[in-house]
Amino acid sequence: MDPLPAATIAALPHWLQVTLLLLGAIVPTFSLVASVLNRYVRTATERGERVPTWLLALAVPSNVAALNIDKAAQQVGIAKENKP
Numbered sequence: 001m002d003p004l005p006a007a008t009i010a011a012l013p014h015w016l017q018v019t020l021l022l023l024g025a026i027v028p029t030f031s032l033v034a035s036v037l038n039r040y041v042r043t044a045t046e047r048g049e050r051v052p053t054w055l056l057a058l059a060v061p062s063n064v065a066a067l068n069i070d071k072a073a074q075q076v077g078i079a080k081e082n083k084p
Contacts, residue, residue, distance in 0.1 A: 030065035037062055038071055045078070053082055 009017065037059040044051045056079045063072035 026065060027067055030062050031068075034059065034062040034066040034068055034071070038068075041075060041078070050082060051078055053079060056082075 012020075037055065040055065041051050041059055056075050060072045060075050060079070063069070063075065
């Protein structure tokens with residue numbers, strides 16, 4: 001797939017250009033963070049360990065920001081299971 005020509009991008013409204021630029025920086029950054037946290041959660045879950053709530057409190061928003069909505073929903077479920 002070819003990238004958009006510069007003229008097409010320049011024709012977009014300024015707010016949309018800024019939004020796309022920010023998303024282009026935020027999503028990959030949070031994707032990296034979410035990957036590290038997801039690996040820990042997955043390993044702990046496979047071992048049968050309890051995943052700390054504070055870790056899930058970091059992992060869920062990281063997954064949402066990384067557009068991993070399915071992982072975020074899964075981790076919300078784990079957090080609900082952790083409740084006393």
